[in-house]
Amino acid sequence: MLPSRVTIVEVGPRDGLQNEAQPIPTGDKLAFIERLADAGLRFIEATSFVSPKRIPQLADAAEVAAKLPSRAGVTYSALVPNAKGLERAIEAKIPRIAVFTAASETFTQKNIGMSIEQSLDGFREVVAAARARGMTARGYVSTCFVCPYEGEVAPDRVRDVAASLLALGVDEVSLGDTIGAAAPRDVERVIERVAASVPREKIALHFHDTYGTALANVHAGLQLGIGTFDSSAGGLGGCPYAPGASGNLATEDLVYFLDRMGIWCGVDLRQIASASVAIEKVLGRSLPSKQLQRIKSTRA
Ligand code: COA
Ligand code: ZN
Secondary structure (H helix, E strand, C coil): CCCCECEEEECHHHHHHHHCCCCCCHHHHHHHHHHHHHCCCCEEEEEECCCCCCCHHHCCHHHHHHCCCCCCCCEEEEECCCHHHHHHHHHCCCCEEEEEEECCHHHHHHHHCCCHHHHHHHHHHHHHHHHHCCCEEEEEEECCCEECCCEECCHHHHHHHHHHHHHCCCCEEEEEECCCCCCHHHHHHHHHHHCCCCCHHHEEEEEECCCCCHHHHHHHHHHCCCCEEEEEHHHCCCCCCCCCCCCECEHHHHHHHHHHCCCECCCCHHHHHHHHHHHHHHHCCCCCCHHHHHHHHHHC
């Protein structure tokens, strides 16, 4: 039994653009986000209020947030690592924050310079303060399957971190395959374990397609009752602190798959592809999405 509808969380403007080597003009980011919203995406992660020294690509977060196209039913979110990030998010009137940690100590240390425990302690106050202002919060757990530094990650670790995030007030935990190494068997193992502590409707899955297994993993997630998936237009992405990680699962490829499986997601494939074509022009390179390349070749 597969769900009849799925929610897509578009992370291209953040998880995707944070990884581009060249600076992207703020206006181009905003035009990209506008096209994504017009394609029917209802949850868009627009930027990050992290240290601009660590992620210079998103140093224009305040400007992006201030000019986000206002669309009924669209919720924009931004990454927030600490109290300073929350302060910036509040000032920018972002309604939803995303806090982030990992299931591997080494990755957490490299990514945010603290232990998992320290990160959770910090997020407790950040999420409480956000919710007190009427904001909502999602939590990311990176390296839920394989860590680029430590190798295999124990599903019990993922469960513990996911449950801790939920306990401190996030309404959804996104389980990330940061380096894109998982296969369906791994997804089953991790979801079965996490679902013992976290209701399935609060679990999202975040796949990267490094090894070409992302859609197979989505299928496994659907069969396990998961109804929310993160993806990025064109398959933009990677992680600056995860060597070897390639792009996210492409939104186009996910939308095609869901459409063909008869699962509603409310997103228009061709409009996403148009957003990707425009950002390809800015980047000066082709993006990896199979559907994007197919649509471009039929247009040409
Ligand atoms: N926004 C802007 N500036 C920030 C900030 C934030 N959220 N948090 C810290 N800073 C600034 C501090 O003001 C300080 O600036 P200064 O050197 O001019 O005084 C500097 O960054 C160092 O602050 P510190 O508290 O010592 O933080 P840190 O250097 O240990 O960095 C994080 C901690 C979490 C802020 C940083 O590691 C980070 O932003 N990581 C994000 C990584 C990321 O986004 N990865 C990809 C997503 S998975
Ligand atoms: Zn990611």
